[in-house]
Amino acid sequence: MRVDVVSIFPEYFAPLDLSLIGRARASGTLQLAVHDLRTWTHDVHRTVDDTPYGGGPGMVMRPEPWGEALEALAPPGGNPPRLLVPTPAGAPFTQALAHELAAEPHLLFACGRYEGIDQRVLEHAASRMPVTEVSLGDYVLFGGEVAVLVILEAVTRLLPGVLGNVGSLDDESHAHGLLEAPMYTKPAVWRGQEVPTVLRSGDHGKIARWRRDEALARTVARRPDMIAALPPECLDPRDRAA
Numbered sequence: 001m002r003v004d005v006v007s008i009f010p011e012y013f014a015p016l017d018l019s020l021i022g023r024a025r026a027s028g029t030l031q032l033a034v035h036d037l038r039t040w041t042h043d044v045h046r047t048v049d050d051t052p053y054g055g056g057p058g059m060v061m062r063p064e065p066w067g068e069a070l071e072a073l074a075p076p077g078g079n080p081p082r083l084l085v086p087t088p089a090g091a092p093f094t095q096a097l098a099h100e101l102a103a104e105p106h107l108l109f110a111c112g113r114y115e116g117i118d119q120r121v122l123e124h125a126a127s128r129m130p131v132t133e134v135s136l137g138d139y140v141l142f143g144g145e146v147a148v149l150v151i152l153e154a155v156t157r158l159l160p161g162v163l164g165n166v167g168s169l170d171d172e173s174h175a176h177g178l179l180e181a182p183m184y185t186k187p188a189v190w191r192g193q194e195v196p197t198v199l200r201s202g203d204h205g206k207i208a209r210w211r212r213d214e215a216l217a218r219t220v221a222r223r224p225d226m227i228a229a230l231p232p233e234c235l236d237p238r239d240r241a242a
């Protein structure tokens with residue numbers, strides 16, 4: 001997967017050289033390039049923002065540098081990347097979207113700052129490539145850079161060969177519409193608290209049932225919205241009778 005990121009703070013992405021993402025880059029699974037938006041400015045002050053039409057506080061990112069940057073990184077005529085724009089006004093970023101993005105050959109991230117990017121940039125880009133405005137949740141950040149780090153980590157870990165133990169993707173939170181069950185390791189008793197005996201029984205059927213029940217209970221308690229979204233067949237017949 002090729003990933004291009006455009007930001008006025010390219011140094012924000014130094015952490016991507018670390019750990020699993022660093023290995024994914026070294027192995028060639030992930031080809032990542034970070035670009036400074038100011039590369040596409042031409043004035044002495046390398047200006048990227050200006051005051052908003054209609055008034056109001058703050059500044060808006062100018063369309064010209066963005067237009068040139070997106071054309072340089074997604075040249076007309078080539079296979080267009082998918083443009084991702086992190087913004088509080090975006091569609092929710094979910095594990096399902098992470099899986100969708102992990103299947104894309106080329107992602108292009110535009111990191112907005114200030115009050116955002118002139119909307120015409122996204123409208124013009126949408127005439128040449130798929131554009132997804134995406135939100136991490138109902139809160140506001142200084143810029144899109146942190147959101148790109150989160151999205152890239154969620155997507156990269158789904159790429160083939162990145163996670164050593166692929167099985168760990170199977171039962172994690174949101175993998176099957178539920179939150180994951182609690183996990184334990186040695187010692188069997190810690191500060192007087194014992195690991196649930198079923199987990200030490202060796203009965204894999206009982207263990208699987210216990211974990212599913214715990215996942216269901218957690219999801220009901222913490223994320224009732226996820227229960228409402230569950231297809232009925234996900235609920236065991238015994239649960240449906242309840």
Ligand SMILES: COC(=O)c1ccnc(N)c1
Binds near residue numbers: 086112137140142143
């Ligand atoms: C500037 O970007 C944001 O403030 C942002 C991006 C993605 N998700 C959010 N909840 C906020």
